[in-house]
Amino acid sequence: MHRHWSRRDVIRQCLAAGVLVVPAGWCEADALHAWFDAQGQREPTPHVEMGPFYKRRAPATAMMRQAGDAGMPLAVRGRVITVHGEPVPNATIEVWQADHGGLYDLDGYRFRAALTPGATGAYGFESVMPGHYPARVARHVHYFVTAPGHKPLTTQLYFASDEVFEGNPDKHFRKDPLITSRTLVRPVTLTGTPTNGQATVEFELVLEKA
Secondary structure (H helix, E strand, C coil): CCCCCCHHHHHHHHHHHCCCCCCCCCCHHHHHHHHHHHHCCCCCCCCCCCCCCCCCCCCCCCECCCCCCCCCEEEEEEEEEECCCCECCCCEEEEEECCCCCCCCCCCCCCEEEECCCCCCEEEEEEECCCCCCCCCCCCEEEEEECCCECCEEEEEEECCCHHHCCCHHHHHHHCCCCCCHHHEECCEEEEECCEEEEEEECCEEECEC
16 A cells, blocks of 8 residues: 655655755754745644543643643644634634643643634643553643634644654554554654753644634
8 A cells, every 4th residue: 555645744754864954953843834834735733533531621721730740841832723824813722631640630620721822823831741541552632622614623742752653753653543644743852951851842733614
């Protein structure tokens, strides 16, 4: 069976092979933003099932991490945009994840949040790197995105640094059968110091018109 290569897959492969060179300091997400801005259209963010742990009425906060929480501090940034790169107005992003130990808070709202992107579509939140739990292979953050006039999006963010991918998510992302697209496995950038580090990830959310 021949693999279907999306434009995003091709750009990623060109970056890996060195046939597409970007300025120093650019990450893969920067290159993809620049390329698709020039091309004028993006592919919608792939769907992933919601899973059993979604809860309504998550708190409106961008800070899910609390002092003393175990795990690597995590900052996620991105935009909610249309396939043409325009900000999606009046969007709501709900995110939820397991804690460092791989447990979901089913009684309260730890590591759950509702976010409202700004006028440019930008969003962000602070958390910790989620742990593994027995029913799933890869670490992940759940997303449920809604906006008037657009199709609801249920998806998940994965991390290229996850040990399950053995340093090669291109080859091993299918180890988790719920990962519907390689594009959902995002690069991780470490910032800070060895004793006070933070993982940063960019995750763009592209919605389709209803």
